[in-house]
Structures are given as C-alpha cells and as structure tokens.
Amino acid sequence: MKRMPLVLITAAMLMYGCGNDSSKSRQEASSDSTAAMAESMDHISNASVDFATDLASSNMKEVELGKVALKNANYGRLKEFAQKMIDAHTQSNSELQKACYTAGVTLPAGLEKSDQEEVDKLAGKTGKDFDRDYIKKMVSEHQKAMERLDAAATNMKDVSLRNYAEKTLPVVKAHLAEARTILEDVRKQYDPTQFDDVESYQ
Helix, strand or coil: CCHHHHHHHHHHHHHHHCCCHHHHCHHHHHHHHHHHHHHHCCCHHHHHHHHHHHHHHHHHHHHHHHHHHHHHHHCCHHHHHHHHHHHHHHHHHHHHHHHHHHHCCCCCCCCCHHHHHHHHHCCCCCCCHHHHHHHHHHHHHHHHHHHHHHHHHCCCHHHHHHHHHHHHHHHHHHHHHHHHHHHHHHHHCCCHHHHHHHCCCC
C-alpha cells in the first residue's frame, strides 16, 4: 500500500519528462490548487476577516433576537424596536455582503453555536423577564458593534470595509441610544428593583 504513490509519482515524472504536461499526478495537482488558493487569499488581512465575520454574526443574531421579541415581548415599544432591528440589520448585512465581495471575504451563512444558544435561551423567556433581558442584550450588543465599527472606521485598511464601517457607525450609535432609552422605560414600567444594574448599561 505504501509503495503505490511512489510508483504513480515516478510514472508521472517520466511522462512529464517526455513532454506530457497533462499527466501530472493527483498530488501535484492538489499542491498546485492549494498554492493558487493561498496566493489568492494573501491580500486579505486577518483584521478584515475578523471584522467582517464578527459584524455578520452580530447582524444575524440581532435579526433572530428581534424575531423572538416579536413573539415574546410584553411591552409594546419593544416589539416596535424589534421590527426596526430586523429591518435595519437585514439591510446592514446585505451591505456588508457587498463590501465583502469587493474585499474577498466570505461571510458565515448562519449563526455560530454560541449565538444560537443565546437566542434559544432568550426564546425560553416571556413577559417581564423577557423584556428586561432582551433590551439589556440590545444595549450590550450595540455597544460591542459600535466599538468594532469605530475601530474599523479609523484603522481598517480595506477601503470597502472601511466605507461600510463609516456608513454604519452612526446608525448603530442611534440604535444604542434608543435601546438605552427603552431600557430606562422598561425599568419604569416594572419594579425598579429588578433593574438595579441598569447603570452598567448607560
């Protein structure tokens, strides 16, 4: 079994020496393909890939959380905000896809396991408990997204991704401000003692 590849490679080398370029071994073809792929990805920085995949994951998670909120939220304003997040982050991910096409970055097709677990956990809650946890999650998610976008708008070398960050940053800032306002409204709607940690989200 161990001698077969050597025989094939030797035969391929002999045929190549006779001028038959089409007879490369599978090993050589695979090596060429890998080298070509690596060369085509050389221009894509880790920073570009990390930023794009993080933002895509964030967009998809906010869309899924919004869908849950439409079903589980008790406070009417949360349902309005949830629909707004579904629409905004669906559009944002579409724009990110376009930027990534130019940048050569491939985005994840679905939620990561940890993100799906967060969505499922929140989906198991209803009423006041859901309202409280959903809007706090919206504040924290938009805070993280804002920080990523702010850094990318300043430091990202890829032009298409930097333009996306610059365009998206003020939108996310506005969403964060609105989420903080709604968090305070929710606190007032229910027992204020449930929200004694609200200051950490301001």
